[in-house]
Amino acid sequence: MAEKEELVRFGVSFPAPLIVQFDRYIDEQGYTNRSEAIRDMARRALLEPSRMSGQEHVAGTIVLVYDHHVSDLPIVLMEVQHRFHHDIISNMHVHLNHDQCLEVIVVRGELMRLRELHQQIQAQKGVIYADLSVTYADKHDVTKEHKHT
Ligand code: NI
Numbered sequence: 001m002a003e004k005e006e007l008v009r010f011g012v013s014f015p016a017p018l019i020v021q022f023d024r025y026i027d028e029q030g031y032t033n034r035s036e037a038i039r040d041m042a043r044r045a046l047l048e049p050s051r052m053s054g055q056e057h058v059a060g061t062i063v064l065v066y067d068h069h070v071s072d073l074p075i076v077l078m079e080v081q082h083r084f085h086h087d088i089i090s091n092m093h094v095h096l097n098h099d100q101c102l103e104v105i106v107v108r109g110e111l112m113r114l115r116e117l118h119q120q121i122q123a124q125k126g127v128i129y130a131d132l133s134v135t136y137a138d139k140h141d142v143t144k145e146h147k148h149t
Contacts, residue, residue: 012038047135054112059089060134062105062118069099070126077121081105084117100128108137
């Protein structure tokens, strides 16, 4: 968050039982005040991939769990990822147990393309779980230097 963002105060009315549940929830999540919890929820809601435009430039992850014994699934998943190699930055593979693999694919690019990649992964038989999670990102411009200020 920018350092000098103006804060706007507003009142929120909650039914009593809901605020009890909400306070318990935010306490479990480690929040010390309601404002920060509500701000984070608002940010999360705005980042829902379903409400972002397909032309948006984003970065994030695809997390998937699959059964590597299902026919040629590991090969198919690798071929899918090679088709999207411009959009994939990195990949981590964890052998969860005898059957299941967990993969974290770090992606960056146009949301529309990343959705397509996610759908192609999700649609494969043997993929138990696949979740795309993204946030806004600047267009990657290799001609510009990367500054931390
Ligand atoms: Ni594995």
